Amino acid sequence: MESSPQTTLINPHELQLDLALQLLQQAGALLPEAEPYSEAWLQAVIDALCDLSSKDALTGLVNRRSFEMALSREVDRVARSGEPALLLMLDIDHFKSVNDTHGHAAGDLVIQAVARAVEQTVRPMDTVARVGGEEFAVILPNCPATFGATVAERIRERVAASVVQLPSGVSLQATVSLGGAFAPQWVRSSSLLWMERADRQLYRAKAEGRNRACLEMQVESLVSAEEKGMLFAVTQQDSE
Incomplete structure (x- = not known):
């Protein structure tokens, strides 16, 4: 009778955690208050590292990697359930001039103010992410679909009403351009195609003068050839 292989337990004190703890300290994360290397302490360190890897350091919002994972999950959910879902892409208007005129520290304050305004406007169930510089x-x-334009306009108005006070005493007001697209219901799409749709609407908002929101007018008519091909491939696999 063969004996089952024995599991070798690692002594927690032998773990090389100096770099991990240094990263947490540099990020301003609160270190665990439990007994060092205890089970509770190690779990807290792991949780803090997971949080650090999924959040944007400047705003505390979800970062691009976590956003892309959430977007893929939402595409799959819409394809299965048929429930509507909206993706909004936002860009701070004339952000380069803020950095050029007032410096990057002022630009960071504007980014943080916009992040707060967006996060305070949407529902707790919604995912707000910083996916690029601005x-x-x-x-x-x-x-x-009937609510999409309303929420986009609320975000635009909330950002425009925010005032950023610089240490120099200068007050800045930022505006954003928004583009929105709905995931096609009951269709096996992809997160990339969904983002491309929202980006097209964002470019339209910029071309039409900025500080405005542009959303797709109709969802059903915008199923692309790629998505039709994906749907056909899934149907074929199901029938085999």
């Missing part, structure tokens, strides 16, 4: 994205699950 670019943000919002995933709104279970968002009917």
